[in-house]
Amino acid sequence: xxxxxxxxxxxxxxxxxxxxxxxxxxxxxxxxxxxxxxxxxxxxxxxxxxxxxxxxxxxxxxxxxxxxxxxxxxxxxxxxxxxxxxxxxxxxxxxxxxxxxxxxxxxxxxxxxxxxxxxxxxxxxxxxxxxxxxxxxxxxxxxxxxxxxxxxxxxxxxxxxxxxxxxxxxxxxxxxxxxxxxxxxxxxxxxxxxxxxxxxxxxxxxxxxxxxxxxxxxxxxxxxxxxxxxxxxxxxxxxxxxxxxxxxxxxxxxxxxxxxxxxxxxxxxxxxxxxxxxxxxxxxxxxxxxxxxxxxxxxxxxxxxxxxxxxxxxxxxxxxxxxxxxxxxxxxxxxxxxxxxxxxxxxxxxxxxxxxxxxxxxxxxxxxxxxxxxxxxxxxxxxxxxxxxxxxxxxxxxxxxxxxxxxxxxxxxxxxxxxxxxxxxxxxxxxxxxxxxxxxxxxxxxxxxxxxxxxxxxxxxxxxxx
Ligand code: SF4
Numbered sequence: 001x002x003x004x005x006x007x008x009x010x011x012x013x014x015x016x017x018x019x020x021x022x023x024x025x026x027x028x029x030x031x032x033x034x035x036x037x038x039x040x041x042x043x044x045x046x047x048x049x050x051x052x053x054x055x056x057x058x059x060x061x062x063x064x065x066x067x068x069x070x071x072x073x074x075x076x077x078x079x080x081x082x083x084x085x086x087x088x089x090x091x092x093x094x095x096x097x098x099x100x101x102x103x104x105x106x107x108x109x110x111x112x113x114x115x116x117x118x119x120x121x122x123x124x125x126x127x128x129x130x131x132x133x134x135x136x137x138x139x140x141x142x143x144x145x146x147x148x149x150x151x152x153x154x155x156x157x158x159x160x161x162x163x164x165x166x167x168x169x170x171x172x173x174x175x176x177x178x179x180x181x182x183x184x185x186x187x188x189x190x191x192x193x194x195x196x197x198x199x200x201x202x203x204x205x206x207x208x209x210x211x212x213x214x215x216x217x218x219x220x221x222x223x224x225x226x227x228x229x230x231x232x233x234x235x236x237x238x239x240x241x242x243x244x245x246x247x248x249x250x251x252x253x254x255x256x257x258x259x260x261x262x263x264x265x266x267x268x269x270x271x272x273x274x275x276x277x278x279x280x281x282x283x284x285x286x287x288x289x290x291x292x293x294x295x296x297x298x299x300x301x302x303x304x305x306x307x308x309x310x311x312x313x314x315x316x317x318x319x320x321x322x323x324x325x326x327x328x329x330x331x332x333x334x335x336x337x338x339x340x341x342x343x344x345x346x347x348x349x350x351x352x353x354x355x356x357x358x359x360x361x362x363x364x365x366x367x368x369x370x371x372x373x374x375x376x377x378x379x380x381x382x383x384x385x386x387x388x389x390x391x392x393x394x395x396x397x398x399x400x401x402x403x404x405x406x407x408x409x410x411x412x413x414x415x416x417x418x419x420x421x422x423x424x425x426x427x428x429x430x431x432x433x434x435x436x437x438x439x440x441x442x443x444x445x446x447x448x449x450x451x452x453x454x455x456x457x458x459x460x461x462x463x464x465x466x
Pocket of ligand 1: 386
C-alpha cells in the first residue's frame with residue numbers, strides 16, 4: 001500500500017476510505033497549518049512529494065485545489081472540485097477519518113451517550129432513506145415508539161445491501177453507522193445489532209466487521225452478507241438472510257418487522273444512510289440532505305450529497321455527466337424521465353412518479369428507452385422471489401408485452417392495466433416498483449413505443465431486434 005511505503009517519519013500518513021467521487025481517486029489530501037491541498041489521481045511520487053513538503057513545513061506544489069479551514073477539522077474540508085457540490089452531512093467524514101480507528105471517530109464526533117428519550121426525540125422527525133428502509137420516506141419516531149413499548153427485546157438491523165451510498169458509508173465511516181445503530185438500540189430497547197451487506201460489497205462488509213470488533217458498543221454487533229441481487233435489499237428479505245435462510249422470499253405483512261422481525265423479535269430496519277443522518281440529528285444538525293449515487297452511462301459512478309432543494313440535474317452535473325437521453329431515477333425500478341429538473345425532496349420525486357432510493361441511472365445519448373425498459377422488466381421476471389402471483393406472473397407478462405412491441409403489437413391499455421394490478425397487489429416494494437419504470441417510460445417516450453411498433457427505433461439502437 002502506498003501510504004505504508006512512505007509512512008514512518010514525522011509526518012503521519014493514513015489510508016482512508018473513498019469520498020464517493022471516485023473519478024478523482026486516488027485522492028491525496030495534505031493538511032498543514034489550517035489549509036489542505038488536494039491532489040487528484042495521485043500516485044506514489046505524489047505521496048512522497050507531499051510528505052517531503054509537509055516535513056519542510058509547507059503544502060505540496062501543483063495541487064488541484066486548496067481549502068483554508070480552522071485547525072483540525074473534523075470532516076473533509078470539501079474542495080472546489082467536481083463531485084463536492086453541496087453540503088456533505090452524512091458523508092462528511094468519508095475520505096477524511098481513518099475508518100479503522102474508533103478514536104478518530106470519537107475525536108471527530110464523539111460516540112453518542114444520549115439516553116433513550118433523547119434518541120427518540122432526535123429520530124422523531126428524521127425520515128428513512130432508501131427502499132431497504134422499513135421507514136422509507138417516513139419519520140422513524142412513531143415506529144420506534146411502538147417497538148419500545150413492546151415487552152420483547154428488540155433487534156436493530158443496518159440494511160446496507162446494494163446501495164452505493166450505504167456501502168460507501170460502511171467502508172469510509174463505519175463507526176458513524178454503528179454509533180447511530182447503537183443509539184437506536186438504546187432507544188427501542190434492543191439487545192442486538194445486525195449489519196447486513198451485499199456479498200458484492202466486500203470492502204464495506206470487511207470495514208463493518210473491523211469496526212464491530214474495534215468499537216465498544218452497548219450491544220453485540222454482527223455483520224451478515226446476503227446475495228448480490230437487487231431484491232435481497234427488501235427489508236423482510238434482509239431479515240430472512242440474517243436468519244440464515246438461503247432462499248430469500250419476502251414475508252407476508254402484517255405483521256411487519258416492527259412486530260415480528262429477526263427470530264420473531266420486534267425489529268427496526270433502516271439503511272446505513274438513515275443511521276448516519278441520525279448521528280447528525282443527535283448532534284443537532286439538520287437532516288435535509290440526500291445521498292445520491294449517479295450510475296449507468298457515466299465515466300465513473302459517483303456518490304454525492306446535496307440538499308433536498310437541489311435537483312436530480314444538480315446531482316448528474318456534480319457527477320460530470322454531459323449528454324444523456326434520460327435517467328432512471330430512484331433505483332433499478334425507478335421512474336424514467338428526461339426532465340431532471342426535479343428536487344431531490346421525496347415528495348417532489350414522488351409527485352413526478354420518480355423513486356427516492358438515492359440512485360440515478362443515466363441513459364446515454366444513444367441508449368433506447370424502449371430497450372432499456374424491456375431489459376429491466378426481464379430482470380424483474382428473472383430475479384423476483386416468486387412469492388406472490390402479481391409480481392411473479394406480472395413481470396413475465398410485462399416482459400412479453402414489451403417484446404410484442406417489437407412485433408408490431410403495442411398493447412398500451414393492457415400494459416397499463418397489468419402495471420396497475422402489480423403496483424397495487426404485489427406483496428413487497430420490488431413488485432410494486434417494477435411497473436413504475438414501464439409506466440414512466442411509456443408516458444415520456446410514447447412516440448418511441450409507437451415507432452418501435454411500426455418497425456423503427458428512433459435511436460437506431462434496436463435495428464437488429466426489429
Ligand atoms: S413482489 Fe416480487 S419480490 Fe416481492 S414478494 Fe412478490 S414475487 Fe417476491
